Amino acid sequence: MQIAGRTIFITGGGGGIGAGMAQAFAEQGGRIILADIDAGFAEAEAAKLPAGTEAMALPIDVTSRDSWAQAKAAAEARFGPVDILCNNAGIASGFAPLIDMDPADFDRLVAVNLTGVYNGIACFARAMVDRGAGHIVNTSSMNGLNPFGLFAAYSASKFGVLGLSDSLRQELAPHGVGVSTLFPGLTRSRMSQSDTVGPGAMDPARLAQIRANMMEPIWLGRAVVRAVEQDQPYIITHPEYRDDLARRFDTILAAFGEPAQPGYRTGASATGR
Numbered sequence: 206m207q208i209a210g211r212t213i214f215i216t217g218g219g220g221g222i223g224a225g226m227a228q229a230f231a232e233q234g235g236r237i238i239l240a241d242i243d244a245g246f247a248e249a250e251a252a253k254l255p256a257g258t259e260a261m262a263l264p265i266d267v268t269s270r271d272s273w274a275q276a277k278a279a280a281e282a283r284f285g286p287v288d289i290l291c292n293n294a295g296i297a298s299g300f301a302p303l304i305d306m307d308p309a310d311f312d313r314l315v316a317v318n319l320t321g322v323y324n325g326i327a328c329f330a331r332a333m334v335d336r337g338a339g340h341i342v343n344t345s346s347m348n349g350l351n352p353f354g355l356f357a358a359y360s361a362s363k364f365g366v367l368g369l370s371d372s373l374r375q376e377l378a379p380h381g382v383g384v385s386t387l388f389p390g391l392t393r394s395r396m397s398q399s400d401t402v403g404p405g406a407m408d409p410a411r412l413a414q415i416r417a418n419m420m421e422p423i424w425l426g427r428a429v430v431r432a433v434e435q436d437q438p439y440i441i442t443h444p445e446y447r448d449d450l451a452r453r454f455d456t457i458l459a460a461f462g463e464p465a466q467p468g469y470r471t472g473a474s475a476t477g478r
């Protein structure tokens with residue numbers, strides 16, 4: 206899908222990566238809606254878009270379906286139907302063993318990071334199918350491909366985004382609607398600069414060095430634009446994580462040995478015990 210003249214709705218648009226997407230879509234002539242639970246953040250990022258960009262900032266709580274309905278109505282009143290939906294809002298929890306996590310924090314994390322993505326799809330995808338065109342970009346994480354210890358709830362929510370996105374891509378492809386999943390590694394944003402996110406219990410000097418070398422969000426945004434233009438399923442922006450992921454997949458593939466039930470699928474197992 207070409208971007209010029211399209212309407213793009215971005216959640217977490219007041220944050221680092223959402224704002225990077227907004228900038229990149231604006232570079233290509235898109236009309237931008239920045240939606241965020243902090244409307245002030247969204248307004249500040251809308252003001253930074255290139256001169257001449259048609260843009261609006263909206264409040265939204267992605268966990269609330271009423272809030273989605275209100276934001277959709279406001280967006281369509283200004284720009285008409287939304288062509289591209291970026292479900293990008295997300296939160297992190299502090300590094301801690303899962304068994305020490307407050308259950309309410311687990312519920313909140315899944316509500317924002319996973320159910321929030323579903324809510325966006327439930328709000329906008331039917332109209333895209335009816336028009337026979339559209340694209341949905343869901344933000345997962347490298348944690349959604351390769352989980353880091355002490356980050357279990359976040360990883361679970363981001364694995365959920367991948368499963369949901371891959372299934373949805375199969376369902377919507379026959380209707381002319383694309384689905385892509387973004388898997389950021391460390392990228393400069395409020396989340397990644399906070400004390401709750403980073404590569405784990407690490408020497409502070411090493412952590413400071415990593416944070417000083419984070420990717421700038423505009424480059425993720427440009428990768429997202431390319432994925433929408435070319436209908437790519439996966440958006441990998443940080444190739445340095447490849448070897449870790451290959452090791453994980455090798456371990457999974459190595460578990461594919463003989464069937465647990467001898468004779469399974471050979472016709473010899475019907476009465477086997």
Ligand SMILES: NC(=O)c1ccc[n+]([C@@H]2O[C@H](COP(=O)([O-])OP(=O)(O)OC[C@H]3O[C@@H](n4cnc5c(N)ncnc54)[C@H](O)[C@@H]3O)[C@@H](O)[C@H]2O)c1
Pocket residue numbers: 216217218219220221222223240241242243246265266267268293294295296297317321344345346347388389390391392393394395396397
């Ligand atoms: N920055 C990274 O290193 C990194 C790495 C992997 C994945 N991610 C993912 O990228 C996405 C964007 O994060 P970011 O790094 O730009 O962080 P960020 O904190 O700068 O932006 C996230 C935005 O989401 C908004 N938000 C939070 N809860 C919301 C809700 N209920 N409804 C609507 N908006 C809400 C916040 O106000 C914030 O502006 C998230 O899904 C995050 O999990 C980030």
